[in-house]
Amino acid sequence: xxxxxxxxxxxxxxxxxxxxxxxxxxxxxxxxxxxxxxxxxxxxxxxxxxxxxxxxxxxxxxxxxxxxxxxxxxxxxxxxxxxxxxxxxxxxxxxxxxxxxxxxxxxxxxxxxxxxxxxxxxxxxxxxxxxxxxxxxxxxxxxxxxxxxxxxxxxxxxxxxxxxxxxxxxxxxxxxxxxxxxxxxxxxxxxxxxxxxxxxxxxxxxxxxxxxxxxxxxxxxxxxxxxxxxxxxxxxxxxxxxxxxxxxxxxxxxxxxxxxxxxxxxxxxxxxxxxxxxxxxxxxxxxxxxxxxxxxxxxxxxxxxxxxxxxxxxxxxxxxxxxxxxxxxxxxxxxxxxxxxxxxxxxxxxxx
Numbered sequence: 001x002x003x004x005x006x007x008x009x010x011x012x013x014x015x016x017x018x019x020x021x022x023x024x025x026x027x028x029x030x031x032x033x034x035x036x037x038x039x040x041x042x043x044x045x046x047x048x049x050x051x052x053x054x055x056x057x058x059x060x061x062x063x064x065x066x067x068x069x070x071x072x073x074x075x076x077x078x079x080x081x082x083x084x085x086x087x088x089x090x091x092x093x094x095x096x097x098x099x100x101x102x103x104x105x106x107x108x109x110x111x112x113x114x115x116x117x118x119x120x121x122x123x124x125x126x127x128x129x130x131x132x133x134x135x136x137x138x139x140x141x142x143x144x145x146x147x148x149x150x151x152x153x154x155x156x157x158x159x160x161x162x163x164x165x166x167x168x169x170x171x172x173x174x175x176x177x178x179x180x181x182x183x184x185x186x187x188x189x190x191x192x193x194x195x196x197x198x199x200x201x202x203x204x205x206x207x208x209x210x211x212x213x214x215x216x217x218x219x220x221x222x223x224x225x226x227x228x229x230x231x232x233x234x235x236x237x238x239x240x241x242x243x244x245x246x247x248x249x250x251x252x253x254x255x256x257x258x259x260x261x262x263x264x265x266x267x268x269x270x271x272x273x274x275x276x277x278x279x280x281x282x283x284x285x286x287x288x289x290x291x292x293x294x295x296x297x298x299x300x301x302x303x304x305x306x307x308x309x310x311x312x313x314x315x316x317x318x319x320x321x322x323x324x325x326x327x328x329x330x331x332x333x334x335x336x337x338x339x340x341x342x343x344x345x346x347x348x349x350x351x352x
Contacts, residue, residue, distance in 0.1 A: 006269075010334065025136075025296075028120060035061075062120050091299070095299035135303075135307060137302075140177065143178065145181075176196070179287040179288045210239035216232075217251055221330065224334045227285060227290035229265060231251050234257075297337055321336055
């Protein structure tokens with residue numbers, strides 16, 4: 001968790017002079033915390049995560065998503081109730097001093113509906129400025145597949161509602177980060193980002209691998225961060241370079257190669273729900289887990305800028321100091337923590 005390959009690729013040291021303090025990060029996702037509906041934020045200590053700082057996580061289940069019917073779709077993931085906790089712990093790894101709020105909008109099968117999501121986003125945005133003196137970030141490690149014929153953004157009315165909510169967030173100077181999606185396995189070219197990552201007011205994040213190339217499953221993004229790979233992984237989970245993203249090796253899940261207490265190129269490591277037989281950590285793969293690294297760095301930028309930076313500023317700083325990649329599907333490149341904080345932030349900050 002602390003020293004994995006993903007953190008090496010983004011140049012994250014063990015300690016930084018900033019930790020995201022004063023920045024609020026809303027994570028809209030699944031949650032293993034609590035049952036039923038809650039109408040107020042609760043504070044939970046994730047006791048098995050004590051580095052780089054103790055993990056104090058605020059959570060709320062604002063709608064009875066536990067009663068949402070399980071989907072019969074083959075994309076349904078019935079065991080992914082820890083998805084949101086995993087995402088939140090990656091944000092904590094980069095910005096442990098930020099106020100992280102886990103808002104449950106998806107059922108235990110990792111599925112939900114736009115009405116639940118939009119209501120939760122609305123309620124969160126109505127409180128912007130209350131507990132976020134230096135800025136606010138929203139992490140959306142979820143997506144809606146773009147409907148056919150919507151390339152010109154002639155979106156159905158229910159999907160337009162999400163676009164409007166993202167515009168409201170930008171008007172409030174909230175940085176919105178979203179996963180680009182994982183629809184590109186074994187395609188000849190990477191797929192377009194899902195909604196909301198495809199929107200201009202959202203930072204869409206693609207997944208990169210241990211060689212700073214696109215994870216073979218990842219859709220295109222505006223920027224990238226490590227998310228693992230579905231090829232180029234040896235029998236012990238180590239990174240093995242293949243000829244190219246279009247090489248002969250099939251793009252398929254390889255997390256079965258990951259061993260406990262090791263760094264595994266097939267995925268990234270973060271916290272999951274602790275069980276009697278579990279350690280409270282796991283390896284997972286996807287652009288879902290690239291996005292929170294960008295969200296964490298955005299929180300660090302806001303703190304380092306002492307509240308000077310709005311959403312557009314943060315997006316520019318992230319892009320300007322990313323490590324360029326050969327694959328245009330990775331957008332501006334792969335985030336780079338130390339160069340961003342020590343070179344770009346001072347360049348854009350207004351000196352007192």
